[in-house]
Amino acid sequence: MSAxxxxxxxxVPGLARLVGGSQLxxxxxxxxxxxxxxxxxxxxGSAGLAGLAVFLSVFPGLMxxxxxxxxxxxxxxxxLITLDYAIAGVGIGSxxxxxxxxxxxxxxxxxxxxxxxxxxxLSNTGTRSLFPVLVPRELWDRANAIDSSGxxxxxxxxxxxxxxxxxxxxxxxxxxxxxxxxxxAALVVAGVRDxxxxxxxxxxxxxxxxxLGVLYVxxxxxxxxxxxxxxxxxxxxxxxxxxxxxxxxxxxxGGPGEVGALWAMxxxxxxxxxxxxxxxxxxGRERLFLGGGMLVAAMGLVLVLLASNVAVAGxxxxxxxxxxxxxxxxxxxxxxxxxxxxxxxxxxxVSMSLNYCGMPIGSAIGGQLAGRSVTAALVVAIAIxxxxxxxxxxxxxxxxxxxxxxxxxxxxxxx
Numbered sequence: 001m002s003a004x005x006x007x008x009x010x011x012v013p014g015l016a017r018l019v020g021g022s023q024l025x026x027x028x029x030x031x032x033x034x035x036x037x038x039x040x041x042x043x044x045g046s047a048g049l050a051g052l053a054v055f056l057s058v059f060p061g062l063m064x065x066x067x068x069x070x071x072x073x074x075x076x077x078x079x080l081i082t083l084d085y086a087i088a089g090v091g092i093g094s095x096x097x098x099x100x101x102x103x104x105x106x107x108x109x110x111x112x113x114x115x116x117x118x119x120x121x122l123s124n125t126g127t128r129s130l131f132p133v134l135v136p137r138e139l140w141d142r143a144n145a146i147d148s149s150g151x152x153x154x155x156x157x158x159x160x161x162x163x164x165x166x167x168x169x170x171x172x173x174x175x176x177x178x179x180x181x182x183x184x185a186a187l188v189v190a191g192v193r194d195x196x197x198x199x200x201x202x203x204x205x206x207x208x209x210x211x212l213g214v215l216y217v218x219x220x221x222x223x224x225x226x227x228x229x230x231x232x233x234x235x236x237x238x239x240x241x242x243x244x245x246x247x248x249x250x251x252x253x254g255g256p257g258e259v260g261a262l263w264a265m266x267x268x269x270x271x272x273x274x275x276x277x278x279x280x281x282x283x284g285r286e287r288l289f290l291g292g293g294m295l296v297a298a299m300g301l302v303l304v305l306l307a308s309n310v311a312v313a314g315x316x317x318x319x320x321x322x323x324x325x326x327x328x329x330x331x332x333x334x335x336x337x338x339x340x341x342x343x344x345x346x347x348x349x350v351s352m353s354l355n356y357c358g359m360p361i362g363s364a365i366g367g368q369l370a371g372r373s374v375t376a377a378l379v380v381a382i383a384i385x386x387x388x389x390x391x392x393x394x395x396x397x398x399x400x401x402x403x404x405x406x407x408x409x410x411x412x413x414x415x
Contacts, residue, residue: 008139008142012134012135012136012139015134015135015143017188017189017191017192018078018127018130018134018189018192019146019147019150020188021081021085021185021186021188021189021192022081022123022127022150022185022189023150023153023154024181024182024184024185024188025085025088025123025181025182025185025189026150026151026153026154026158027154027157027158027161027181028088028089028092028158028178028179028181028182028185029088029154029158030154030155030157030158030159030162030263030267031158031159031161031162031165031174031177031178031181032057032088032092032158032162032175032178033054033159033241034158034159034162034163034166034245034259034260034263035162035165035166035171035174035175035178036050036053036054036057036092036095036113036175037050037053037054037241037242037245038162038163038166038171038174038245038256038259039095039099039166039171039172039174039175040053040109041245041246041249042166042171043099043171044106046371047242047246047367047368047370047371048367048368048371049106049367050242050367051242051363051364051365051366051367051368051370052110052364052367053109053110053113054238054241054242054360054363054364054367055360055361055363055364056110056113056114056117056360057113057114057116057117057360058117058120058356058359058360058363059117059357059360059361060114060115060117060118061117061118061119061120061121061353062121062353062354062356062357062360063353064118064121065121065125065349065350065352065353066210066211066213066214066346066349066350066353067206067207067210068080068119068121068122068125068349069121069125069210069213069346069347069348069349069350070206070207070209070210070213070346070349071122071206072122072125072126072129072346072349073209073343073346074206074209077126077129077130078126078189078190078192078193080122080123080126081122081123081126081127081189082186082189082190083119083122084119084120084122084123084126085123085182085183085185085186085189086182086183086186087116087119088116088119088120088123088179088182089179089180089181089182089183089185089186090116090179091112091113091115091116091179092116092175092178092179092182093175093176093178093179093180093182094112094179095109095112095113095172095175096171096172096173096174096175096176096179097172097176098112099171099172099175100172121349121352121353124352125348125349125352128147128332128348128352129348129349131143131147131332131336147328147332151270151328153267153271154267155263155264155266155267155270155321156264156267156268156271157264157267158263159259159260159261159262159263159264159267160257160260160261160263160264161177161260162174162178162260163256163257163258163259163260163261163263164256164257164260165177166256166260167255167256167257209346210346212346213343213346213347213349213350214350216343216346216347216350217347217350217351217354220338220339220347221396221397222334222335222338222396222397223335223338223339223347223351224395225391225392225395225396225397226331226334226335226351226354226355226396227351227354227355228391228395229290229388229391229392229395229396230331230354230355230356230358230388231354231355231356231357231358232358232384232387232388232391233294233327233358233384233385233388233389234355234356234357234358234359234362235358235359235361235362235365235384235388236301236358236362236380236381236382236383236384236385236388237358237359237362237381237385238358238359238360238361238362238363238364238365238366239362239363239365239366239369239370239377239378239380239381239384240301240304240362240366240377240378240381241359241362241363241366242363242366242367242370242377243366243369243370243374243377243378243381244259244262244263244304245259246370246374247304247313247374247378248262248310248313250374251374252307252308252309252310252313253309253310254310258310261310261314262310262313262314262317263317265314265315265317265318265321266317266318266320266321266324267321268318268321269300269317269318269319269320269321269322269323269325270321270322270324270325271321271325272321272322272325273293273296273321273322273323273324273325273326274324274325274326274328274329275325276325276326283333283337284398285330286330286331286333286334286392286396287330287334287392287393287396287398288330288393289326289327289329289330290326290327290330290331290334290392290396291389291390291391291392291393292323292326292389293323293324293325293326293327293328293330294323294327294385294386294388294389294392295323295386295389296319296322296323296326297319297320297322297323297324297327297385298323298382298385298386298389299316299319299323300315300316300317300318300319300320300321300322300323301316301320301378301381301382301385302316302382303315303316303319304316304317304320304378305375305378305379305382330392331355334396335348335351339351362381362384366381
């Protein structure tokens with residue numbers, strides 16, 4: 001099928017099953033982020049510990065992402081994606097089991113969060129890096145819309161399901177349920193035919209490949225600009241994800257179910273935003289998609305801050321999701337167009353980690369700020385997101401370019 005339609009994208013061999021498995025994992029991830037915060041707040045009574053748990057569930061994995069990217073270029077990506085889903089399921093499920101057994105002190109909670117995060121780049125980057133390899137270039141915008149809408153669909157289902165489970169059965173069983181969702185994702189993706197290793201595999205070893213991946217991103221003005229703009233924006237959203245439950249529980253008269261429902265509203269807005277943006281050719285407009293989407297999301301944050309009830313906060317969450325849709329389309333499309341296909345594993349792993357690193361840092365900061373004043377935490381988050389909206393137009397080049405591949409250490413010496 002040559003027409004640029006969503007049906008043509010899903011007709012690509014193996015893609016539908018890959019999308020289905022990654023969708024389940026994203027639901028598990030969306031569940032886990034809400035369930036973990038609610039569990040820590042209920043069982044330990046500390047916003048600071050909740051923020052630190054979120055930080056450790058993400059940040060260590062970002063630090064080892066260059067090695068993960070090198071592995072993805074050297075080994076079968078589907079196998080590594082499946083491995084990460086299995087580890088994530090065991091990690092979050094064990095938190096619930098240990099808590100039921102009365103054997104989960106705060107230190108062990110944080111240690112399990114940190115260890116479980118170490119493989120996350122394998123699935124996050126592995127799935128994303130398969131899209132430009134499997135899908136023809138003329139279908140990239142449609143494929144990116146499906147990929148982006150997958151995240152926001154997970155935001156509709158995951159947080160709502162997590163909030164309901166916490167309210168109905170308690171945080172421990174909600175953690176166990178999240179682990180089972182990851183296990184199902186592993187089973188679905190395990191049936192996808194794997195691809196051979198990248199032709200860009202180097203003979204210098206795994207760490208050399210990882211170093212070259214970092215160098216590749218740092219030498220690309222576009223990927224470097226994305227890292228700055230998105231990490232700043234995610235710093236604000238990292239503060240927000242910790243402040244929102246406290247805003248709902250302490251100021252809007254809601255409970256865990258309402259927290260999940262608000263995140264679901266963000267997902268509803270996100271589906272609309274992603275599918276709308278995916279209908280337009282993003283080439284040459286990526287910076288507009290990024291900056292404009294950030295501004296729309298900031299308007300949603302303001303509504304949440306000013307809301308006097310859960311319904312108004314829901315409108316704000318829908319705006320946040322609607323803004324994130326174009327941001328995702330602009331981000332995914334620009335990164336695909338300006339990365340050499342032979343380097344997608346390593347370059348995407350480093351780029352995605354740099355883009356996202358603001359989120360766990362913001363969560364750690366947000367836990368401390370929200371523990372003192374939820375309003376102050378939300379004001380800081382809004383200021384950061386508004387400020388980040390001008391960065392794409394300032395620091396990301398307008399002209400398309402593909403970064404030149406760096407040479408390994410030995411080649412540089414010979415030259």
